[in-house]
Amino acid sequence: MVLLTAVFHAPIRNVRFTGRDAALLGLREKLLSGDTPVVLQGMGGIGKTQIAMEYAHRFRTDYDLVWWIDADPAVFVDTALADLAHELGVPAADGIAGRARAVLAALSRGVAPRWLIVFDNAENIDVVSRFLPGPGGHVIVTSRDPGWADLARAVPVDGFERAESVAHLRERVPAMSEADAARLAEALGELPIAVAAAGAWLADTGQTAGDYLGQVGQFHLARVEAVWELSLARLRERSAAAYRLLELCSMMTSHIALDLIYSDAMAGQLDPPESVPALVQQINRLALLKIDDGQIFLHRLLQQVVRERMSPQEQETARHQVHRVLAAARPAGEVDDPATWPAFGHIWPHLEVTGAAECRDEPVRQLIIDRLRYVWLSGGFDDGRRMGEEFAARWERHRQARPGDGPLERQLLHLRFTLANILSDQAAFAEARALDEAVLARQRELLGEHHPHTLMTANGLGRDLRALGLYDEALKRDQGTYAAWSATFGDDHPRTMSALNNLAVSERLAGRAREAAGHERAVYERCSLVLGPRHALTLIAGNNLGRDLREAGEYEASIALLTDVLGRHRETGTPRTYSTMANLAVSERSAGHVIEAAAHLDAAxxxxxxxxxPGSPETLACRLSRAVGLLEPGELAEVEAAYRRSLGDTHPYTITCRNNRAAAARADGDLSTARRLAEQAAQEFAVRLGEGHPSTLAARTNVAILEAETGAVGDARAVIEPVVAALDALLGPEHPDAIRAAADLALMGGADGDAEIRLTAALGGTHPAVRAFREGRYLHRTLDPHPF
Structure with missing residues (x-):
């Protein structure tokens, strides 16, 4: 793919940038001489970021793509990369981490012929190095850490040359003589950040270089931090409110969204409240911040200096005021809705640096729970588990130190519920069940049966039971949970609709396809009306309804719906995009579109x-469906082994693999192995799910086919006749699965002269099953797992 327009995302150009020709030339030469990243190396305040910015602007026409990433805090590097996915036209992936990896893969493939990625302030080498693009473009890193020398070629960055210092000072203060500028530059050690701070102070105050030098002596200029002392004193004299705003900003990360800065909550932290935009301009006049692209930027050294001027108690008070600003900025609704993610994205970077997890305010702790749910919903299961366990342990210590703190315990329990969700997505189903059961028991004591947190955990426990293959137990629990949601909160509440979706999942797994389809259609239609067509729950329900349409034999309707849902997933980047693609592929295969199905399954x-x-539940389910389409015995055996390890030998998913292995063995002509596997699967399904379950009936059909193909036609008819009757009663005689079984019975000598007509009417004359029947071949049943 060729980009039609250049993508340029970097801070605005510093119009006062001075000199640095040698550093820029060295950087350019190293970038052109190989694919290895280049690191601008030097102490804080030496000008590494400014050189990288100037390079990006000066050479922007040499690139099709320039993308700037603030690598501090490092935890958001993946988010910055993921934001590039839309610009590159990379298909939406599951979660932030997935989109970041997709972007790296696209860059390696040459999606943009000439690209430049900048990682600014990359002090966490372990994290940032995981996201370095491979060969094919240019990578610039700025860092104080000499450890980058093992991963990148270094360009050392030193102070200004004397002529550069003089030029910068005289640009800010044209009346300054060259001699005074040189004297001041020498006193400042040619340190770029010090030169810039002095120039801004002189320009604002109108004083002379001699006045400045006369005052800085008392501030111990040997310390780099001292260069801001005069500017900070000037700001404090001019406006106590502006200085207080700077103190609050110094508690946060170095880049802060203007939506937070200009919020009523931020103004409310000032005494008396003042116009924040005017205060920002006062700070900006002294070059203590920069405004760019909807954010303000403060140098990290400046933030450190401001904090050091505050007592520990003053710092604690300022941090708590910032917590209140962050809590007030929380968007309405739940973090489960991707529409809230941009607003939450302004909040996330500041939670860790301000110590929000230690705050006693309930709205602030809610942000920690929101953050954990966001990481989970974004597919960051490993990071989410680490965060969840850390926060849970921390809050548990606080709970023990403050017995009787009901709000804290309530939120701790809800945090653990989210942790159980993550454990489930990591296939740690037994752990998830144990945690949900413990949380639910305590929530019932503390909050009561019908508190929303109690009911959410009950929903989670239903998922755990489904994952463990305990379908009947899950169905009973989900029936009660949905009834409680409906009675307490009404049918239009999003959690009620989610509970009805969960009930439909349990019904589907338990073999009650008609009830599942009715409930899922109700969820989908209500979600579309109440929440909108692109809400996460609407898309989940649409994906499940597409599955139900397939199970009802309405293959083309299923394909149409799932194609639409997949398109909406791709538009929004909502998680589960590729699971929906795999679901669509199964419907395509069911309709006889095997080429399209294979392509979708490969990609998914x-x-x-x-x-x-590879071990996630969604990946394994897709792998199984792909192996079914290929009928690869080795691949099917490997998937079965994976399910056996994670779920046990008699879990329905494991049994499903054995049923499908029977089909593969039959296709290879190994009828003895096929018959053994089919009989084993049928018996195990009957024990686990019951004789009348659709999976059991499918496996019985396969047993009958293999009986017939090994010469026992009479025994085969005895097996399949009750299957035909059961499928007619369960699904209806015109359902494709019922007709397939009747067609198999006809091939065994049963009296169904209309089998070909019925099969053609249900599937179309070109369907592989119709062609097989016309050729006198039996219609073996393979199974795809339903997600739990």
Whole structure:
């Protein structure tokens, strides 16, 4: 793909940038001489960021793509990379981490012929190095850490040359003589950040270089931090409110969204409240911040200096005021809705640096829970588990130190509920169940049966039971949970609709396809009306309804719906995009579109394996469906082994693999192995799910086919006749699965002269099953797992 327009995302150009020709030339030469990243190396305040910015602007026409990443805090590097996905036209992936990896893969493929990625302030080498693009473009890193020398070629950055210092000072203060500028530059050690601070102070105050030098002596200029003392004193004299705003900003990360700065909550922290935009301009006049692209930027050294001028108690008070600003900025609604993510994105970077997890305010702790849910919803299961366990342990210590703090315990329990969700997505189903059961028991004591947190955990426990293959137990629990949501909060509440979706999942797994389809259609239609067509729950329900349409034999309707849902997933970047693609592929295969199905399954499996890992439930389910389409015995055996390890030998998913292995063995002509596997699967399904379950009936059909193909036609008819009757009663005689079984019975000598007509009417004359029947071949049943 060729980009039609250049993508340029970097801080605005510093119009006062001075000199640095040698550093720029060295940087350019190293970038052109190889694919290895280049690191601008030097002490804080030496001008590394400014050189990288100037390079990006000066040479922007040499690149099709320039993308700037603030690498401090490092935890958001993946988010900055993920934001590039839309610009590159990279298909939406599951979660932030998945989109970041997709971007790196696209850059390696040459999606942009000439690209430059800048990682600014990359002090956490372990994290940032995981996101360095491979060969094919240019990478600039700025850092104080000499450890980058092992990963990148270094360009050392020193102070200004004397002529550069003089030029910068005289640009800010044209009346200054060259001699005074040189004297001042020498006193400042040619340190760029010190020269810039002095120039801004002189320009604002109108004083002379001699006045400045006369005053800075008392501030111990040997310390780099001292260069701001005069500017800070000037700001404090001019406006106590502006200085207080700077103190609050110094508690946050170095880049802060203007939506936070200009909020009523921020103004409310000033005494008396003043116009924040006017205060920002006062700070800006002294070059203590920069405004760019909807954010303000403060140098980290400046933030450190401001904090050091405050007592520990003053710092604690300022941090708490920032917590209140962050809590007030929380968007309405739940973090589960991707529409809230941009607003939450302004909040996330400041939680860790301000110590928000230690705050006693309930709205602030809610942000920690929101953050954990966001990481989970974004597919960051490993990071989410680490964060969840850390926060839970911390809050548990606080709970023990403050017995009787009901709000804290309530939020701790809800945090653990989210942690259980993550454990489930990591296939740690037994751990998730144990945690949900413990949380639910305590929530019932503390909050009561119908508190929303109690009911959410009950929903989670239903998921755990489904994952463990305990479908009947899950169904009973989900029936009660949905009834409680509906009675307490009404049918239009999003959590009520989610509970009805969960009930439909349990019904589907339990073999009650008609009830599942009715409930899922109700969820989908209500979600579309109340929440909108692109809400996460609407898309989940649409994906499930597409599955129900397929199970009802309405293959083309299923394909149409799932194609639409997949398109909406791609538009919004909502998680589960590739699971929806895999679901669509199964419907395409059911309708006889085997080429389209194979392509979709290949793509879905490759992405899921990369994004969620090979052992995730969604990846394994897709891998199984792909192996079914290929009928690869070795691949099917490997998937069965994976399910056996994670779920046990008699879990329905494991049994499903054995049923499908029977089909592969039959296709290879190994009828003895096929018959053994089919009989084993049928018996195990009957024990686990019951004789009348659709999976059991499918496996019985396969047993009958293999009986017939090994010469026991009479025994085969005895097996399949009750299957035909059961499918007619369960699904209806015109359902494709019922007709397939009747067609198999006809091939065994049963009296169904209309089998070909019925099969053609249900599937179309070109369907592989119709062609097989016309050729006198039996219609073996393979199974795809339903997600839990």
């Amino acid at each position: 499996y490759a992405h899921l394996a990369e994004l969620l890992g």
